[in-house]
Amino acid sequence: GFAKVDHHRSLRTGMPEVIYAKGKTSNQVARIFLSLTASGVNVLATRATREQYEAVKQVEPRAEFHEIAACITLNQKGDPTQTGIIGVVCAGTSDLPVAEEAAVTAELMGNRVERIVDVGVAGLHRLLSQHSRLQEASVLIVCAGMEGALPSVVGGLVGVPVIAVPTSVGYGASFSGLAALLGMLNSCSPNVTVVNIDNGFGAAYVATLINRRQSS
Amino acid sequence: GFAKVDHHRSLRTGMPEVIYAKGKTSNQVARIFLSLTASGVNVLATRATREQYEAVKQVEPRAEFHEIAACITLNQKGDPTQTGIIGVVCAGTSDLPVAEEAAVTAELMGNRVERIVDVGVAGLHRLLSQHSRLQEASVLIVCAGMEGALPSVVGGLVGVPVIAVPTSVGYGASFSGLAALLGMLNSCSPNVTVVNIDNGFGAAYVATLINRRQSS
Amino acid sequence: GFAKVDHHRSLRTGMPEVIYAKGKTSNQVARIFLSLTASGVNVLATRATREQYEAVKQVEPRAEFHEIAACITLNQKGDPTQTGIIGVVCAGTSDLPVAEEAAVTAELMGNRVERIVDVGVAGLHRLLSQHSRLQEASVLIVCAGMEGALPSVVGGLVGVPVIAVPTSVGYGASFSGLAALLGMLNSCSPNVTVVNIDNGFGAAYVATLINRRQSS
Amino acid sequence: GFAKVDHHRSLRTGMPEVIYAKGKTSNQVARIFLSLTASGVNVLATRATREQYEAVKQVEPRAEFHEIAACITLNQKGDPTQTGIIGVVCAGTSDLPVAEEAAVTAELMGNRVERIVDVGVAGLHRLLSQHSRLQEASVLIVCAGMEGALPSVVGGLVGVPVIAVPTSVGYGASFSGLAALLGMLNSCSPNVTVVNIDNGFGAAYVATLINRRQSS
Amino acid sequence: GFAKVDHHRSLRTGMPEVIYAKGKTSNQVARIFLSLTASGVNVLATRATREQYEAVKQVEPRAEFHEIAACITLNQKGDPTQTGIIGVVCAGTSDLPVAEEAAVTAELMGNRVERIVDVGVAGLHRLLSQHSRLQEASVLIVCAGMEGALPSVVGGLVGVPVIAVPTSVGYGASFSGLAALLGMLNSCSPNVTVVNIDNGFGAAYVATLINRRQSS
Amino acid sequence: GFAKVDHHRSLRTGMPEVIYAKGKTSNQVARIFLSLTASGVNVLATRATREQYEAVKQVEPRAEFHEIAACITLNQKGDPTQTGIIGVVCAGTSDLPVAEEAAVTAELMGNRVERIVDVGVAGLHRLLSQHSRLQEASVLIVCAGMEGALPSVVGGLVGVPVIAVPTSVGYGASFSGLAALLGMLNSCSPNVTVVNIDNGFGAAYVATLINRRQSS
């Protein structure tokens, strides 16, 4: 038969333990959170409510809550260990929760993170004025809802991988992020890849793997 | 009862007679074309083949064929009568047939037309270098396939109406223009409206109505 | 690099400052609203609740609430400055919120607005009895849910641009406005362009740009 | 067990035997056609090619071909037996194949049929000029592609059942008849029911059942 | 111009006045209801709540509430006037609200109605035991959710028109009635036509028009 | 690491080697076919053309072609070895290719197969007259296109598993088998499971696994 070896571990090396808090009770989140802190790794709960955070804080007072990101974090590892920068870009305030989920996740994974917000494509000068900051990043996470055009434009301005995160921001024919998702998959910038709608966490995970390569 | 008054005529005033050639035999196109020339108006056949053009030329030697636009035209009215300019913008060579259908139609409707091609959003400098030409237009027709991001970007650079034409250019998740269509409908530039996939003709029609207003 | 010039400004000239109130707290809306009033321009908040309005009124007593349109407005500019008329047409009472968002927006943008309601295509006499009013408009905004047939019929009765707004009114196979959207995109009236489902604001924006041309 | 009684027969009383010719060889169509003529009923083959017709004519010289309808018929019953009229309405020449499939089927089923063509909703005067003919019908079949708005408008002009047939005419966002289908299902005229895209045959079948009731 | 003649009236002759109560306040429903009773016709409110009914009863004590159908009715015309029977068929208890909307509407429109429930296709004996009742109907309304197979089976058992009503009953891949809708549109029984998902009212309207023909 | 053990083999025991011939050249099919015959197992090529068969026959004269099933088979194992019967049911001639793919596959896998065709739900008597044959089967494969209602009805008549195969037969709103697929997934008969559109092979594979259990 097959031995029960945790091959998954190689992947997770240095990554925080992660809880998807949505649909779990405050009690469940607190209990799981506590159990994960033991080994000294960082711990992250995404899609968390303030109520869940209060329960976590009871059992682990060092835990922090990130309101907009809806994340609970415990950083036991300290400062960034990657030398490269992950840029997290988004168009407007509505995309912030997704962008912040990505940024908070990336920070907890040991990356230096630069946030570049309010740079929607309908006001190009705002994006262009951030051109040098965009070019300093080793990898970019670009979050956008509605027509999801931002990753294509950003992709054309930089020479590094762009991870596009469609958000469910919009109404009507945005179909809860489908329009943005399709747009990003059809990006004419060849340095763009895509993750699931609103999946800031997944984008940060891959960006971390990419960012690590530079510092090795 | 209702009198049989041609209220549609008011709309068509000064517009060419139009034939949708697709699915019609060369013979049918030639016959209809000829019958429409009588009253002295301009005549346009869209989605036409060279073979259909040859048949038309037999009966109306003044007819011209526009290869890329797939249009047959007869211009009995002469030079542009509108003072404003209709800008026809597209990203790459694949979108040219749709852009040219729009441009040829707009010209035959008496407009001055400026073509601005090869300005895809993944290479922003190309678009920005056309900034002054974009700003000279009274109305813009922007054709784009794949992610369809161009109208949003153009819309942010100008202060006039932008008519977005999604094209069926692309493959896979472009779903024959659906991705571009949805993107354009969700444009964050508020000066953007949308017509059907590949409908260069319809875009030119509305652009003409808008352009006429300036000269009145 | 690129200079940070606000090219967007040319577009916005004379337009009100706009807040998309949905998902914002009353407090946030009030704060943003107040900050926008300073420069003397008109201010508009769409998708607003009465509760948000109460908060705005605390800080800006001149603000008005438009119940059906779900809009908060501050008019610091006074009466219409455009000579042309924007006609806002809809079929029934269910489409009124979208039509009113369009009408209130257009008025605040300095247009004269004519409302033509209760003219669904299933009772053609009602629409036909408004024929002369339809023909007085410089541009028409036509809102319709369900099968979304109204813009095609109106489009055939007038010689000006028609901006079609599909609404999410309906049930079952209306798929929250998709049926109306597809219908409008396939309109056989060539003077029809389309905006996003329920996007009365966007329709008014483009209609204003078109209406301005006449008066120039 | 269940007795093998042909309850289906009651339904078919007086109806022709029908062959769906698409995908069958000329030989197969001819053989089936011949076998059905024996009992003296009318025979109908829909979606038939001229080549299939030639094969049928070899074995049954009385068979007729209807080019536009793509139907082969054998009428062994003679003139119409229903007193009521089935009106078959369509917008333009592209919808004619579907409308003719309906008309030819209805005629072979013993109905008097009135064809009302070229009455698209974008030119309302054409439809209104046919108002009295519309009102003479006992039941109406209305075929339309693109936005599929015609049944709603016709439905509002008459007091009889309207059977709407979406056609696959159109391009882009018509999605091969889907736009028209959804439009018709959401018709605001309550006397409208719908059959499958391009299903002229099915519409004629139901119209015949309805028309029969008057004469009973 | 066009005279303002109410051509719609011919259609509505003998039909009740109808209110779509969903989304209206109790107060609005009561006010509209009362205004419609004046002319002596029957009045119907569909998609109504008990709360709305209480408001109506205040102003019109003769009004009745039909719990399952979610309908408020006022019958000022008395007993059925049609001789033919409308059969209203459905599979299980979940489809009852739609079936009852159809039945209550049909009764108020002056038809004799036979309800045939609990005859889902997975237990054929139940349907077959109702065979003679099915055959007594002049027209059948068949409501079904999930796979929507019932109209096809019923259609094969009778020789009259079958109006199929897909219901939103089901979960998962029923996609809120889409599966049933598509099934019904593709029915291999040629006597089937289809209305919108959950549209019991529309089915009853057309069934009434058909049923009237017999008695004329 | 993981040892390279062919765990898949346990599944395939006694199953034929299978080639999906579509998209392969005649030459490729012949070569692969020959290579698979060596070990003495049965060999099956599905979605095969007569031309591919001719190539196979050159190298393996014992191979047989099944025209309707579009299958090439080599039976080196002889007669059925299962005692139970697999019933293969379909509605009409259009579904035959899928039904035959299932039947030929099941036979080559050593099952006794009963074909029950021409039993569409719109003519229930035909199905009911086969009731006893249906009940003799140990497992049923039911193929249907269009509305895909047959598996639900058959499922209600028997006490064994029903494997439903949606076929791409139909047009318009059948969307190449999607309507049938959705219908079957929503079957109200709880003994129904579903495979991919047109997947007669997969249905036969699972039916064989089920049929084997009886004989063990």
Added chain:
Amino acid sequence: GFAKVDHHRSLRTGMPEVIYAKGKTSNQVARIFLSLTASGVNVLATRATREQYEAVKQVEPRAEFHEIAACITLNQKGDPTQTGIIGVVCAGTSDLPVAEEAAVTAELMGNRVERIVDVGVAGLHRLLSQHSRLQEASVLIVCAGMEGALPSVVGGLVGVPVIAVPTSVGYGASFSGLAALLGMLNSCSPNVTVVNIDNGFGAAYVATLINRRQSS
């Protein structure tokens, strides 16, 4: 006519009576539940709430509630009667409600059930360490949301039928289970068949029919 014989009964032999509790009042569920207990069979209510259970317990104290499965059961038959094992497999805690609905249903239907959880495909060692337990099952029910890949992988490891249950677990492009459903229908493991999204009950029903065959 057709005699009213309950042919459905043959199918149900030995199966519990089942109530779909969703949308029913506690009172209704209790009343139906009690009425079904009389004949001595097992009784099952799926999609039930604790509140509904409390009502049932009032009238039938022996009833049990299964929190995660959301099922109420009454077991009047005692221990498993099948010799074969039904394996119920799922990836993570989010899929547990569906897996438990399947497991509880299968147990009440007299099967021995083995639960194999927390074996998602992204951590293959967890699945492989369960290899021998997988191979002991006579039939497997595999529940998975998100990409729905588990049935394909499990299918390749065993030689018995796999019934795949897509779950609505996931977000964004999972489209409430559609992604998992499509994945499972396209499984490259030929021993996989599929039921509706979240339909643990249906999967257990078919698995029971298959499992019974072994013991006969």
Added chain:
Amino acid sequence: GFAKVDHHRSLRTGMPEVIYAKGKTSNQVARIFLSLTASGVNVLATRATREQYEAVKQVEPRAEFHEIAACITLNQKGDPTQTGIIGVVCAGTSDLPVAEEAAVTAELMGNRVERIVDVGVAGLHRLLSQHSRLQEASVLIVCAGMEGALPSVVGGLVGVPVIAVPTSVGYGASFSGLAALLGMLNSCSPNVTVVNIDNGFGAAYVATLINRRQSS
């Protein structure tokens, strides 16, 4: 204004010039190809036919054709310059064209490429036997059609980024790659990102950017 600076160039550094050959004439491809060779960079034409290659060879005899990849390449740069390995993984022969497009592109971009084919998830032992080769890669490109499960499984076995390429391989409910695309977007392996259906080129482009980082 904006200066016309080629910011795109930074991105393209060291990348080949690329032609999308589909829809272009042999003549056009040859002409463009030749013009791009001048500067000494590598040149790539994707989606190319042998006929197009023959035309290219006329003007540039050093060009090579890759039959399965459908690519024309000119390598003027010589051997790989990256030290890391890009693994290109696919399930079966049908996915080879996409996998080869990725592999050929990656090689031309200076990467060492390892091909790992015939490792579909339904036969896990084949994939597991390649475990060490998988772990040697710096980044993986995983191509899969049908259910698209391979990237999730591979993602769980490695600690590097996985770029998933859905292919249009499959039939029926694969909907030309949509099933695979959705599956990959919902991957439960967090190291997975996705590109457009059949976009082997795009995957190789991003993989190259990632692979470069290690060697820097």
